[in-house]
Amino acid sequence: DVKVTQSSRYLVKRTGEKVFLECVQDMDHENMFWYRQDPGLGLRLIYFSYDVKMKEKGDIPEGYSVSREKKERFSLILESASTNQTSMYLCASSYQTGGSQPQHFGDGTRLSIL
């Protein structure tokens, strides 16, 4: 069975801290994604990666960076956390070929920045 695992379900951090959110998939997928979900806004793409060490900005990359050193792992980094980054963060992965390939999601990390 396919599996995307996010390291934390809940996380509380302070303003200005550097925050790491980790995501691992066991499906040998080429593509990996980071979204944030906010009420009334749906899922918004922060960054995605289509290969190891490759990354592309999504729609809202400001204040975030990512790292993909291994195919199975995609990390989201909040360089200096701010209160407006309080949100639900979702990681996803998919096969490279074809737009019809659905994304497989982790269960999310609810991040609170105090």
Place this chain on the structure above:
Amino acid sequence: DQQVKQNSPSLSVQEGRISILNCDYTNSMFDYFLWYKKYPAEGPTFLISISSIKDKNEDGRFTVFLNKSAKHLSLHIVPSQPGDSAVYFCAAVTGGFKTIFGAGTRLFVKA
């Protein structure tokens, strides 16, 4: 500017009846459209998809209709069951795999 819009934040339906969830889009270059279902405290899961060259796709109780001229798609669930109560996201794919999601519609199916 939202390219994918779900204008109904919520929908309530009686068990056994049809649920119709709607989605509008603005970009005529989308290649595929997908519907995802999300339960609380879980990530979204893929439900059904449709290619932009088709107008209908069916999978059991779930049917997606695409009207390209109106830039509109809908998800029909027949018959609706209490376990279908969830948030449904419409999504559109462009450029191979970049996916744009709508804001979601919360479906309540009453027993």
